[in-house]
Amino acid sequence: MIRLKLENCSRALALTVISAGLCMGAVSTVSAGTLEDLREQGYATVAVANEPPYSDIKGDGYVTGAAPDVARAVMAKLGVPELRAKVVGYGAMIPALMARRVDMATSGLYIKPKRCESIIYSEPDLCGAEAFAVKKGNPFNILTYEDIGNNKDVTMTTCAGCAEEAYALERGVSKDQIKIMTDPPSGIKMLQQGRVDVFALSGLGTADLLKNFNDPSLELIMPVMGVPMGCAGAAFNSDDTEFRNAYDQALAELKSSGEFAKIVEPYGFSAAATLAVKRDDFCPGN
Amino acid sequence: MEWSWQVVYEVLPSMLDGLIVTVQASLVGALLAYVIGLFLALLKMSKTWIIAKTSYWVSECIRRTPLLVQLYFLFYVLPDFGIFLSPFVAGVIGLGIHFSTYTSEVYRAGIENVPKGQWEASRALNYNAYQTMRHVILPQAIPPMIPPLANYLITMFKETPLLSAITVVELFNAANIFSNSHYKYLEPMTLVGLFFLIISIPAAYAAMKLEQKYKPKNAG
Numbered sequence: 001m002i003r004l005k006l007e008n009c010s011r012a013l014a015l016t017v018i019s020a021g022l023c024m025g026a027v028s029t030v031s032a033g034t035l036e037d038l039r040e041q042g043y044a045t046v047a048v049a050n051e052p053p054y055s056d057i058k059g060d061g062y063v064t065g066a067a068p069d070v071a072r073a074v075m076a077k078l079g080v081p082e083l084r085a086k087v088v089g090y091g092a093m094i095p096a097l098m099a100r101r102v103d104m105a106t107s108g109l110y111i112k113p114k115r116c117e118s119i120i121y122s123e124p125d126l127c128g129a130e131a132f133a134v135k136k137g138n139p140f141n142i143l144t145y146e147d148i149g150n151n152k153d154v155t156m157t158t159c160a161g162c163a164e165e166a167y168a169l170e171r172g173v174s175k176d177q178i179k180i181m182t183d184p185p186s187g188i189k190m191l192q193q194g195r196v197d198v199f200a201l202s203g204l205g206t207a208d209l210l211k212n213f214n215d216p217s218l219e220l221i222m223p224v225m226g227v228p229m230g231c232a233g234a235a236f237n238s239d240d241t242e243f244r245n246a247y248d249q250a251l252a253e254l255k256s257s258g259e260f261a262k263i264v265e266p267y268g269f270s271a272a273a274t275l276a277v278k279r280d281d282f283c284p285g286n
Numbered sequence: 287m288e289w290s291w292q293v294v295y296e297v298l299p300s301m302l303d304g305l306i307v308t309v310q311a312s313l314v315g316a317l318l319a320y321v322i323g324l325f326l327a328l329l330k331m332s333k334t335w336i337i338a339k340t341s342y343w344v345s346e347c348i349r350r351t352p353l354l355v356q357l358y359f360l361f362y363v364l365p366d367f368g369i370f371l372s373p374f375v376a377g378v379i380g381l382g383i384h385f386s387t388y389t390s391e392v393y394r395a396g397i398e399n400v401p402k403g404q405w406e407a408s409r410a411l412n413y414n415a416y417q418t419m420r421h422v423i424l425p426q427a428i429p430p431m432i433p434p435l436a437n438y439l440i441t442m443f444k445e446t447p448l449l450s451a452i453t454v455v456e457l458f459n460a461a462n463i464f465s466n467s468h469y470k471y472l473e474p475m476t477l478v479g480l481f482f483l484i485i486s487i488p489a490a491y492a493a494m495k496l497e498q499k500y501k502p503k504n505a506g
Contacts, residue, residue, distance in 0.1 A: 091466025098469070118469055161466030179453055180463055186362065190453075193365040195373075 035078060035243045038103060043082035044075055047093045047105040049159075051184055051201075052208045053267040054108030054126065054232070057085055066267040070125045070254070071106035071234055073263060077250040089183075091161020094118050097237050105235040108202065110163045116283035120240070121233035122247050124282075126264060127273040128230055129223030130164065131206035132156075133191055133199040136219050142198050144226045145171035155179055156198035157187045164200040167227050188213050202230060204268050231277050293473040297464045301474070304460030305481055311378050311456060312443040318382025319442065320435065323389030330394055349387040354448050356380050361452035377449035385442055389435060396431040397423060433497035440489050444482065457481055 038044045048055035048063055055065035063085035072083050083106070088096050093105040097119050111121045134142055140154050141147065148154050149172025156173065158164040160180045168178055179196050181187035188209050191199045199206065203222045210220050234251075236244045254260045261271035279286060329341035348356070360376040371379065400423050408418040450459035461474035 089466065091469075094469045095465070095471055160463055161469075165467060180455075180459075180466075182451060182453065189362055193362075193370065195453075 034240065035080075035246055038075075038243075039079045042080065043084050044080050044103045045084050045086060045101075046071060046107075047088040047096050047102040048085045048107040049090050049093070050087050051108070051205045053204050053269075054202065055085075055106065057087060061085070065107075066126055066264050066269055067106045067108045067232065067234070069263050069267075070251070070260065071104065073254055073259065074234075074247055074250045077253065078246055089161070090159055093235065097235055100237060103236075108205075108232040109235050110230040110232050111279060111282040111286075112163060112166070113283055114166075115235075116286040118238065119235050120238050120244050120286055121235050121279055121283065122244060123251055123279050124231040124233050124274050124277050125251065125260075126232045126269050127277060128269060129203040130167070130227050130230060131201065131203040131220055131222035132224055133188065133201075133206050133210055134197065134219050134221060135191070135194075136217050138219060138221065140197055143221060144224060145173055145200075146226060148177060148198060149173045152177065154198060155196045156200055157181045157190050157196040158200045159184065159187070162201070163230055164202075168200065171226070184209055185213075188215075188218070191218065200224075207268075229273065231274065231282060233279060290470070290473060293468070293470050294477065296468075297461060297470075297474050297477065300455075300460045300464060301457060301477055301481070304455055304457040307374070307455060308443070308446045308457040309485070311374065311381065311446050311449060311454070312439065314378045315381030315385065315442050315446075316439045318378060319385035319389050319438065322382060322386035324393055326386055326390035327393035327397070330390060331397070345387040345390060348384060353380060353384045353445060354451060356384060357448060357452050373449070373452050373454045376452055377446075377454045381442055381445065381449075385438055388438055392431050392434045392438075396427040399430070400426050429500035432500050433493055436489075436493040436496055440486055440493060443486060443489070447478075 046063070046068060048057065048065070048068060050057050051065075053065055054067050055063065056068075057063050063083055068083055068085065075081075075083065086096070086102055088102065088105070088107075090107075090109065093102075093107070093109055094115060096102045097105055105119075108126050109115070109121075111124060115121075132142060134140070140151060142151075142154065145168050148156055148168065152174065155177050156168065157179045158168070158181065165178060165180075169175070179190065181190060184201060184205065187196075187199050187201070190196045192213075192215060201209075203224075207220055207222065210218055234247060236247075251260075254263075255271075255275060260274075264271055264274070326341060326345055329337055330345065332338045332341070357377065357380040360371060360380050361373065364371060364376075404422055404426065405418065408422045413422065446456050447458035449456050450462065453459075455463065458478050461478045465471045465474050
């Protein structure tokens with residue numbers, strides 16, 4: 001009887017040791033994040049939202065789109081040849097960075113003061129106007145967020161934790177009017193089915209979705225007046241200042257060599273618009 | 287990571303609204319599951335071979351596919367066929383139909399477990415079908431059904447976060463929406479767990495009591 005118990009004990013002990021080992025293994029991979037470690041392992045794990053043309057994951061898992069392509073070029077300069085993508089919603093990108101589940105977020109995450117409290121950004125890499133998608137003929141005559149706020153019968157959809165949600169709330173749209181979509185294509189589906197009246201997202205993202213849905217009963221409103229042009233940058237854990245600074249330097253080289261324009265313009269982004277702004281315009285001292 | 291009561295204070299109002307939706311969805315979904323399940327059980331026990339087989343296979347198809355897929359179908363696909371359901375309605379119908387396939391088995395087992403001799407005795411007493419059911423079969427069949435039916439209610443309660451996939455702002459989704467724009471997960475998700483526990487532990491205790499109360503007396 002006693003022997004049996006002892007055997008149980010040692011088995012439990014062995015299990016504890018194994019699981020502790022597993023935990024430590026997990027912790028050590030999570031804490032990797034500096035540029036040195038990335039060079040050594042040969043790839044960086046990046047968060048993308050899978051929202052073309054900002055970021056786009058191909059069927060075979062290859063990550064492309066304007067933001068990852070810029071990041072890939074920059075990281076290649078820094079000696080990290082490969083990007084591995086994780087699909088993360090915009091709202092979850094900052095927690096993912098803070099928890100070091102990813103090394104960077106390269107997905108057109110707009111540089112916003114509130115976000116800068118938690119993470120740090122590279123210099124802007126993509127700038128674009130905002131857009132709405134509405135039913136053909138724009139039955140509620142929605143051109144700005146204020147128009148939605150003024151007509152409480154109108155409902156809109158956007159993604160969870162996206163800049164558009166904040167734009168809407170700041171401009172008089174009530175919480176009840178916003179139905180959070182699970183992903184952008186489902187948002188368009190909700191618009192088609194009349195579950196919402198307005199779909200709000202980045203201009204190029206919305207335009208790309210409408211092109212793919214190819215539904216003549218929908219209409220694009222772009223640019224949305226009264227909101228700033230959204231500028232995104234690669235985002236980093238706030239402890240990775242050194243990594244971020246190295247990234248900035250390589251990005252600057254990319255911009256001045258003209259390679260940057262060659263990457264972003266085929267996606268419809270204006271390189272000139274991006275070159276005209278600095279991170280400090282949005283988040284001074286970030 | 288520090289626990290912040292400020293965050294708790296901020297997220298609580300929308301989570302309480304979410305909790306109401308969660309409870310409503312569980313209760314309405316369970317009601318549907320109980321009613322549809324009863325019809326399904328009767329169909330499955332039908333003497334007509336084709337009805338029994340068809341309902342058996344329909345029920346199997348529903349039971350052996352994920353509820354999440356069924357919810358997406360109800361919410362995103364049905365409107366293309368002209369059937370437009372609001373998120374909440376699509377959600378409770380999905381829950382109700384999915385779990386009716388489980389409750390129908392409870393009913394069926396309950397009725398079939400009444401010893402054959404009871405049916406024969408009813409016939410010997412010259413009872414008609416209604417009298418047989420009302421006075422002999424159901425009084426023996428229903429008590430053992432109650433505990434499993436109560437347990438399915440608790441299970442459905444725990445499955446309601448799936449409704450967040452079709453934009454129902456229930457308890458989990460309310461917390462998640464907050465997390466997504468405030469980058470705080472510790473407090474909202476802990477509260478989600480707590481709220482579920484606060485309701486499901488007493489409910490499970492009540493179900494256990496029911497089980498003791500309705501323990502079959504002629505067992506063994």
